[in-house]
Amino acid sequence: MSETIRDSSAADWPLYEVFIRSRGGLEHKHVGSLHAADAGMAVEHARDVYTRRQEGVSIWVVRSVDIVASDPGEAEALFEPARDKVYRHPTFYAIPDEVKNL
């Protein structure tokens, strides 16, 4: 086997998460991830990997290690407080049909 395959340069560049704004007025949305040596390169790679067909007008990249995520194992407890508060939805309130504009 070739030596260069196994040397330390084979260590991966940092991982970045990529967010794309598909057109003006819309939010940036997560589309995927890629490796890059730095943030500038991550933006350029994101353009080549995720916008070859004009999928975006703006790109955000963020180091994956900088993202803090909720734990799926704790999802039940984390989201439980909202479960019994149906009164936060307009459909909870019964209004007679003849009342308009409400």
Add this chain to the structure above:
Amino acid sequence: MYTQALDTHGREPVAAAADGSGAAARFQARVDAEEKIEPKDWMPDAYRQTLIRQISQHAHSEVVGMLPEGNWITRAPTLRRKAVLIAKVQDEGGHGMYLYSAAETLGVSRAQMVEQLLSGSAKYSSIFNYPTLTWADVGAIGWLVDGAAIMNQIPICRCSYGPYARAMVRICKEESFHQRQGFEIMLTLARGSPAQRAMAQDALDRWWWPSIMMFGPSDADSRHTAQSMQWKIKRFSNDELRQKFIDITVPQAQFLGLTVPDRALRWDEGTQHFAIGPIDWSEFHAVLKGNGPCNRERLEARRAAHEAGAWVREAAAAHAAKQAAREHGAGTGQARRA
């Protein structure tokens, strides 16, 4: 595609509870209910390993797949064909990137996968070990090879593993132009001079059987099918997908006025399907074992590219380190803050 570096706030899910207890049953129930499994969810180790193997092989196939077509970029017959072929080859590279990212969410690193490809320990689709001898081969690859790939990949858009399914949705959207441009090349040749028609026929003669074999061993000999189906990684068996491909492709060959190189091929009124002659599996296994026409050439090309690019990777890393030091490790390089 979420990634394994996307850390959770709390502890890792307790995998120890897996064996014997209800974890495996709960996992299967989620899969049965068509819920998507995400990177941080508990999953059986065999499920994880199966996906790592399948997704990385898939990624390698995309990357190695650039080689046979890249062979014709400088010799494409018109500027339009050349621009299209460059775009297609670039797409294949992009597909490899989506898939490597998806595999990384399962805990394997990009460097590990690249090493497995370069050392020859990882497999990739055997179809890319055949040579592209004429321009018509570029047409045949788009039409048949990408056609077979689409047939294989569309069901994977519904795969139980979220990152893989999402990568496949993106890939399938982009793949359909690949197949159409290939068929257009075949159509142009088939309607051209006798020499061009002969070139198209020759390409079909050489690519037909390898394309048929792209669907893998027949169901009777396929080791992984039953488990993959239970896990909803796979939705149709190899033979089912192969038959679909044949039923769709044979009329297309007839439209082109070309002859499918199979004397036993016939329409079966009873089954309402095309029946084909026996497949020469010894060829498939030989190519898979490394003895196809181009196995060594493909790996050598990948190794040469990797080694020749080493100084670029080192320079980029050195530049990034210098920039980071200059900005006291707090900057975002040349990119603007959002």
